[in-house]
Amino acid sequence: MHKLEIRELTKRFAGVAAIDGLSIAIEAGRITSVIGPNGSGKSTLVNVLSGLLSIDGGAVTIGANPPLKKIKPCKVPSYGITRTFQEVRLFEQMTVLDNILVVLTERNLWGAFFERHKAHHMKQAGEALNRTGLWGRRDDLAVNLSYGQRKLLEVARALAMCATGQAGIILFDEPFAGLFPQMVKTVSAIIKELRDSGFTVVLIEHNMDLIRELSDHVIVMDSGRLLAEGGAQEVLKRRDVADAYLGE
Ligand SMILES: Nc1ncnc2c1ncn2[C@@H]1O[C@H](COP(=O)(O)OP(=O)(O)O)[C@@H](O)[C@H]1O
Ligand SMILES: [Mg+2]
Numbered sequence: 001m002h003k004l005e006i007r008e009l010t011k012r013f014a015g016v017a018a019i020d021g022l023s024i025a026i027e028a029g030r031i032t033s034v035i036g037p038n039g040s041g042k043s044t045l046v047n048v049l050s051g052l053l054s055i056d057g058g059a060v061t062i063g064a065n066p067p068l069k070k071i072k073p074c075k076v077p078s079y080g081i082t083r084t085f086q087e088v089r090l091f092e093q094m095t096v097l098d099n100i101l102v103v104l105t106e107r108n109l110w111g112a113f114f115e116r117h118k119a120h121h122m123k124q125a126g127e128a129l130n131r132t133g134l135w136g137r138r139d140d141l142a143v144n145l146s147y148g149q150r151k152l153l154e155v156a157r158a159l160a161m162c163a164t165g166q167a168g169i170i171l172f173d174e175p176f177a178g179l180f181p182q183m184v185k186t187v188s189a190i191i192k193e194l195r196d197s198g199f200t201v202v203l204i205e206h207n208m209d210l211i212r213e214l215s216d217h218v219i220v221m222d223s224g225r226l227l228a229e230g231g232a233q234e235v236l237k238r239r240d241v242a243d244a245y246l247g248e
Helices: 042-049 096-104 109-114 119-131 147-163 181-196 208-214 232-236 239-246
Strands: 004-013 016-026 031-035 057-062 081-084 169-173 200-204 217-222 225-230
Touching: 004 042, 016 042, 016 057, 016 225, 031 042, 031 181, 031 208, 042 081, 042 169, 042 200, 081 147, 096 119, 096 147, 119 147, 147 169, 147 181, 181 200, 181 208, 208 232, 217 232, 217 239, 225 232, 225 239
Parallel strands: 031 200, 031 217, 081 169, 169 200
Antiparallel strands: 004 016, 004 057, 217 225
16 A cells, blocks of 8 residues: 655754654655744655655655665655645646646656647546646646736646556645635645545645635644644643744
């Protein structure tokens, strides 16, 4: 199953530990939220898990794989991991539809640019665009989307990856930040649907109402370490958790 086991994980930048001996387990088929003040290491954790940053210490076990001390970016799709970025990353000069189709190919990314897409890829892309309300914008260039639509396109891309069966773990780095209320509803419904269909969701989010609404389990990070974990209600009323945010 798509479980994540993080053991004594350390990631340093110029000698400073952004993640500092973190040991956590992320259960399959649940929404695990990662919260904590700015700079506590949340995005760094997601960047390590998606192979963008190397591991300086410790190991990560993804599903049935042996513990990994290196997560190679090219292997990440085969581990069943997909993600969205806090700062949206799109192919700006490609259409909305093509931004989805490039990730659906079974070949490498460069091959994808030249591939004539199969009917099932078109169907998966269409469904993801419908679900996020972007179908009407499918022929527009990504660069011409509004901020919120750009974030929705990232969510659509992750959704399409899930639909192919390639991804079982989805890492959402602040997917709600800057969204209008209607878009927040759409994305929170999508996240719940993914969980209900058995996907493992890791959610980084600042809005505590959304954390309460969506989380099956909450992990609180502070200075790259585990400060607290448990159910949302229980964790959010802790004094030390509130104190961690005071320094922001
Ligand atoms: N690429 C990087 N280079 C240097 N320092 C970084 C880099 N990414 C993050 N950091 C530092 O690591 C710490 C954790 O950052 P980050 O993971 O982005 O926190 P969060 O997402 O919780 O706000 C911060 O002190 C940040 O400045
Ligand atoms: Mg961050």
